[in-house]
Amino acid sequence: MPKEKKPAKKRFELGENETIDACLARIKAEGYLPVRKVEEPIFRETVENGSKRIEPVGKKVSFDTKLLKTEH
Numbered sequence: 001m002p003k004e005k006k007p008a009k010k011r012f013e014l015g016e017n018e019t020i021d022a023c024l025a026r027i028k029a030e031g032y033l034p035v036r037k038v039e040e041p042i043f044r045e046t047v048e049n050g051s052k053r054i055e056p057v058g059k060k061v062s063f064d065t066k067l068l069k070t071e072h
Contacts, residue, residue, distance in 0.1 A: 006031065006067055014061040023063065032065035 010032055014023045027034055042058040 008067050010065050010067075012063045012065060014063075020061070023061075027063060027065055031068050033068050034063045034065050036064040038062045038064060 010030075012023060012027050012032070012034075014020065024034060038061070040060045040062075041056050042060060043054050044057045046053050046055065
């Protein structure tokens with residue numbers, strides 16, 4: 001019986017209370033290799049005295065990965 005075909009590329013997001021090492025271990029366990037780390041800032045917009053103010057409140061970390069080639 002053939003295995004399900006995995007996508008060649010996949011993006012993994014770092015969990016809220018997950019370490020980078022734990023995320024990399026999860027990536028490896030699923031058979032992928034990280035090729036790029038992406039950090040995106042998260043902003044919050046507040047209004048003070050009639051003016052809008054944008055302030056950073058965190059960041060979202062994700063990894064772009066590619067499927068490891070396996071030999072049969």
